[in-house]
Amino acid sequence: MSQAAEILIAASLAVGGVFGLVGSYGLIKLPNLVMRLHAPTKATTLGVGGVLIASMLHSWFALGRFSVHELLITMFLFLTAPVTAHFIAKAHIHRRLSARDLPAPQVDRGWATLERPEDGSPDGDPGEKAEGAQPGGGN
């Protein structure tokens, strides 16, 4: 393996490590849950990305074969990381926040996580009850 390849691999590892460290530091430093949620999305993108690039370069230069496992790991991470972040955020909204803490969506009735059946969704119970009560009231 040439000197240049070694330097390149070491540099990618260092970049990955630095961003992983910054992501973890952000997890400690930032003050609340939604802000801390930003830290792991960084660690999984450039942090893991740097290590994966180093791994690809290593198998190319040192082992002499092209490895695509790293591309698969990137793809799976990109598919799964937003889902976990989304679930954590939804759980937080569900348990700790109300509609007053969030901006109004403007176009619809409200945010999906905060919506309850009794809040007047068109196919919910209250509408049916109101319609059922009307003829009774007329009589």
Next chain:
Amino acid sequence: MRLIRALFPHPTLSLLLTAVWVAMANTFTINSLVLGAMLGVAIPIFTRAYWPDRPRLRSPLRVAEYAAVVLWDIVMANIAVARLVLFRRNADLRPAWIAVPLDLRHPEAITALAGTITMTPGTVSCDVSSEGRALLVHCLHAPDPDAVRDEIKQRYERRLMEIFE
């Protein structure tokens, strides 16, 4: 023709599954290609009930362009957010919730947009509105929330509109 459609309800997914299987084996052999092709035929047939009216991808070239833009933005935004975390006191950060009204209608396209927003650091998509016509996004540091909203719409949603509808 109908037989081909029945056998390959989702040709793109078939190709993708085959490619992923061959990549998992990490060496290109006829064995892994045949097994991957079998999975690529079988899985779309068994899962076709779960994607009733999937949108059509307009052009693969646009998908490649979108991927390149997003990758570039991820790198740039990582550096920006790392600087925020390291050099700015918590008291100086201006976190903000933003409501992003959506022009996209396909659930698949909205999922792609929400995933993109989360993967570009500094923004996390947190919720969708009751009818799926707006996204709730949290920003780590947004002195000007309207600018962030416009950038999401301009940069990502416009491209996804071209890809999906």
